[in-house]
Amino acid sequence: MLRLLEVRLPLDHDENALRAAIARALRVPPSAIRSYTIARRGYDARKPDRIMLVYALDVATRDDARLLARHRHDTRIIASPDTRYLPPVHASRPMHPRPVVVGLGPAGLFAGLLLAQMGLCPIILERGKPVRERTRDTFALWRRKALNPESNVQFGEGGAGTFSDGKLHSQISDPHHYGRKVLEEFVRAGAPPEILTISKPHIGTFRLVGVVERMRATIEELGGEVHFESRVIDIDRTGGAMRGLTLADGRSLETRHVILAIGHSARDTFVMLRDRGVFMEPKPFSIGLRIEHPQPLIDRARFGRHAGHPLLGAADYKLAHHTTGGRSVYSFCMCPGGTVVAAASEPGRVVTNGMSQYSRNERNANSAIVVGVTPADFPGNDVLAGVAFQRHWEERAFALGGGTYEAPAQRL
Ligand SMILES: Cc1cc2nc3c(=O)[nH]c(=O)nc-3n(C[C@H](O)[C@H](O)[C@H](O)COP(=O)(O)OP(=O)(O)OC[C@H]3O[C@@H](n4cnc5c(N)ncnc54)[C@H](O)[C@@H]3O)c2cc1C
Known part of the structure; x- marks a missing residue:
């Protein structure tokens, strides 16, 4: 497969224009193109009178290798990248004690999902409530000005990203295509498939609720466990190694591996970590x-x-x-x-x-x-x-x- 970058066409181009543009860029007759798919679609609106759609296209031709060699000096024609995500390990049996993820925001959700996909059966601890109950608490703040400090826009299943624009693009360079894995998991959980191709994808609040629920169900089907209203209030690092966690309701949990995915707002947890000597630095x-x-x-x-x-x-x-x-x-x-x-x-x-x-x-x-x-x-x-x-x-x-x-x- 070849990837063609920067294929520019007017906003209202017709159906055949893409095939014709590919043929022009590759300097082949249209019949040499076996198939093509849109890898990404954005737009250039710098001139509002002449807005252009800008495509990246994956193209299969009769002889990809020969065309790649012919266009080797053209940076807009490259071999299609392999965007598959390959998990680093697949465990033959669950870990004992099990790894723990603290927080079920975007970071914890994906940490939990990947651990589950690797066969490591994680336990996820979230201080807030399941996403639908949390939605009710959040609307209570917006409509009745009643704040629940443990269940709100910041805390609960889905984390701070659930009540958001659901913007799924970032300016971080992504040479290993990890972002693709994220988008594919969202689509598998019910997000609209167009997020895989448009250049600034977004999901929006109400759709995110269902997506987050289905991702949690996948983690559980793979042997993970999710515990809500389970706030971590202390860590045991006796001897300099992770030993376990204490929860606000008095439970304690033995574990050797903890992923702290606690986000930006858990100020009480930051204080606990500072007091326990966990390395931290202030940031701008x-x-x-x-x-x-x-x-x-x-x-x-x-x-x-x-x-x-x-x-x-x-x-x-x-x-x-x-x-x-x-x-x-x-x-x-x-x-x-x-x-x-x-x-x-x-x-x-x-x-x-x-x-x-x-x-x-x-x-x-x-x-x-x-x-x-x-x-x-x-x-x-x-x-x-x-x-x-x-x-x-x-x-x-x-x-x-x-x-x-x-x-x-x-x-x-
Ligand atoms: C209204 C709003 C709109 C936003 N819009 C966008 C957007 O469109 N696109 C975008 O990219 N970003 C957006 N953001 C930012 C985005 O939400 C955050 O960058 C993202 O949620 C960070 O993910 P995280 O998993 O690191 O942390 P969080 O989402 O903050 O999740 C941390 C989770 O950990 C839990 N937790 C914390 N402490 C403990 C503890 N001690 N024990 C157990 N659980 C704990 C919390 O309850 C929470 O659920 C928005 C944020 C808000 C508030």
């Missing part, structure tokens, strides 16, 4: 606000007369500004056709984030506008000084919003 992060515009305004600005075209969907944007003071201000996690939601997990503090459904057809576009901060901005030298910094601003936001988990808002 970004802080800011959410900004909203009517989605049609963004669509027209980006797509001109093509605004609303079904292949383009709701438009996104990305902005960055580097100040003379050395800081960068940039847009982040832009949610086309979405909503701004309260994403708090601690009483008396407000954080916001963006969320959307698969259709992305809400009235507004929203985006985070953030500025980078570093440990030099944090109060004191403790390794968790960044958490104190976050709490300070979250408390101010809570007070300014009226103390009801509403975010303070203003026109800009």
Whole structure:
């Protein structure tokens, strides 16, 4: 198979145009092309009047090797990469004691799934509730301003990513195609197959709920166990080796291998790990606000007369500004056709984030506008000084919003 990159065609091209474009790029008659599939489809909207679709295509011809040799100097024609994921081991029997994954967010879900697929029968401990119960608690915060500190936008099955835009792309280079494995597992669990090909795939909140449930069912079918409302409050590292875990309800669990997939919000667990001497370093992060515009305004600005075209969907944007003071201000996690939601997990503090459904057809576009901060901005030298910094601003936001988990808002 050959992979053709950067095949550009107008937005409304007809069915035969792809085959003709492949033949042109390879300099062969169309009859030499046995079959082709779309590996990726994106668009170039830098000129709103001439928006182009940009394809990566996997093509089978009568003689791939000869064509590869002929085009060896053309970087747009390469051998199709092998994107299969090969698990490093397959255990002949389960491990004793069993490996434990703490947290069932995206990291814990995939750690658990891979361990289960390798025959290692993991135990997964999640402090929050199964995703449907958790959805009820989350709506209680949004509608009745009632926060459950253990079951909310951050904590529970699916982790912080469940109530989200479900954006599945990142800017991290992925030479081993691990991202493909992630997308394939999502599709196996019921996500729309188009996420395998479009360049900025997303699932949306409501579909994620079912996807997460089916992935958990797969882990259990393969011999894994998932325990909800099971908060880890201590680790036993007697003699410098992992020995076991203690849970908030008094249970303890013997294990030699723990994957901590506890995410960004488990501040109580960070404190416990610090106090137990686990190595940690402070890291820079970004802080800011959410900004909203009517989605049609963004669509027209980006797509001109093509605004609303079904292949383009709701438009996104990305902005960055580097100040003379050395800081960068940039847009982040832009949610086309979405909503701004309260994403708090601690009483008396407000954080916001963006969320959307698969259709992305809400009235507004929203985006985070953030500025980078570093440990030099944090109060004191403790390794968790960044958490104190976050709490300070979250408390101010809570007070300014009226103390009801509403975010303070203003026109800009
Ligand atoms: C509203 C919102 C929208 C977002 N939108 C996107 C998006 O569109 N695309 C994107 O890529 N990212 C998005 N993000 C960010 C994304 O959700 C996170 O990057 C991602 O969830 C991190 O995954 P994780 O598994 O590392 O941690 P988390 O998702 O935070 O999961 C950690 C899990 O561990 C559990 N846990 C913590 N401590 C313990 C303990 N002591 N014992 C037991 N369990 C514990 C928690 O309950 C939680 O379920 C969004 C986040 C939010 C809040």
